[in-house]
Amino acid sequence: MKSNRRSFIKSSSLLIGGLLYPRRNIFGAINFFSPEGIKEIRPNIGIFTEKGGTIGWYVSDDAVVVVDSQFPDSAKHFVEELKKKTKRKIDILFNTHHHGDHTSGNYYMKDFVEKIVAQENCVKLQKKFYGKGERKEKQVYANTTFKDEWELDLGKEKIKASYFGNAHTSGDAVLHFQNANVVHIGDLVFNHTYPYMDRPAGCTASGSIKVLEKAASVFDKDTKFICGHADTDENVTFSIDVLSVMRDYFSALLEFVGKEMKAGKTLSEIQKAAGVPGFEKLTERWEGAKEMNLKAAYEELST
Ligand SMILES: [Zn+2]
Numbered sequence: 001m002k003s004n005r006r007s008f009i010k011s012s013s014l015l016i017g018g019l020l021y022p023r024r025n026i027f028g029a030i031n032f033f034s035p036e037g038i039k040e041i042r043p044n045i046g047i048f049t050e051k052g053g054t055i056g057w058y059v060s061d062d063a064v065v066v067v068d069s070q071f072p073d074s075a076k077h078f079v080e081e082l083k084k085k086t087k088r089k090i091d092i093l094f095n096t097h098h099h100g101d102h103t104s105g106n107y108y109m110k111d112f113v114e115k116i117v118a119q120e121n122c123v124k125l126q127k128k129f130y131g132k133g134e135r136k137e138k139q140v141y142a143n144t145t146f147k148d149e150w151e152l153d154l155g156k157e158k159i160k161a162s163y164f165g166n167a168h169t170s171g172d173a174v175l176h177f178q179n180a181n182v183v184h185i186g187d188l189v190f191n192h193t194y195p196y197m198d199r200p201a202g203c204t205a206s207g208s209i210k211v212l213e214k215a216a217s218v219f220d221k222d223t224k225f226i227c228g229h230a231d232t233d234e235n236v237t238f239s240i241d242v243l244s245v246m247r248d249y250f251s252a253l254l255e256f257v258g259k260e261m262k263a264g265k266t267l268s269e270i271q272k273a274a275g276v277p278g279f280e281k282l283t284e285r286w287e288g289a290k291e292m293n294l295k296a297a298y299e300e301l302s303t
Pocket of ligand 1: 097099168187196228
């Protein structure tokens with residue numbers, strides 16, 4: 001194991017500058033009413049699924065944590081909903097990875113956020129892919145980064161971020177709310193739908209297999225997971241079994257494409273396949289998703 005760069009901040013320090021209004025005004029500001037788009041999945045923890053990668057949130061009288069930020073317009077809707085629950089500022093905004101549907105809303109949320117945290121490669125990739133041209137002006141980057149792990153004691157809740165290696169990109173991290181045992185796993189899982197395989201950002205099927213196995217060994221049967229994308233809003237949350245299904249998909253993808261390559265088929269011939277054996281029912285969230293997966297595996301196996 002490499003040495004971990006850890007950050008421990010006592011919950012008391014969050015109270016310095018972390019409040020939008022005096023503390024005594026805060027609660028009963030939490031309510032458990034679920035307006036459209038925002039939903040509680042365990043006490044004080046929930047999701048928001050307007051568009052792009054699912055936002056995760058934690059609200060208590062000690063702290064507010066938000067995971068991923070979607071886009072500026074949906075981030076605004078989310079913050080409006082959050083304000084109905086708390087008068088606190090957002091103590092921590094965590095980015096699971098750099099993709100625009102997870103970080104573009106940083107631009108809107110920055111005025112409500114104390115600290116943005118991400119794995120160090122997340123920021124590098126965000127700068128590389130969005131830090132030039134017309135998107136440059138609206139990039140807001142994490143101001144706290146870590147390599148392997150990062151932890152914070154929030155009082156009633158403890159959060160721990162872990163980087164398990166290259167998978168969906170080379171900068172994915174998962175965030176575990178340890179007391180509630182809820183994990184936002186970002187785009188390491190696409191549930192019932194073809195994953196977005198961004199090879200220029202470091203995505204590999206073999207890396208995804210290793211990382212999903214690692215995650216499955218760290219968390220347990222009681223863990224509730226939130227992922228970025230699924231075929232339905234209901235399926236963005238799930239239990240640990242789904243990690244092995246996702247791992248099995250990447251294994252089946254590599255095996256299938258490998259066999260086809262051995263049989264002498266070209267990429268375009270392989271891309272005509274009806275699907276990956278055993279996973280024919282996956283849905284396409286965008287046209288060409290299946291072809292993208294077959295191409296990504298072909299390129300990975302050709303190197
Ligand atoms: Zn992504």
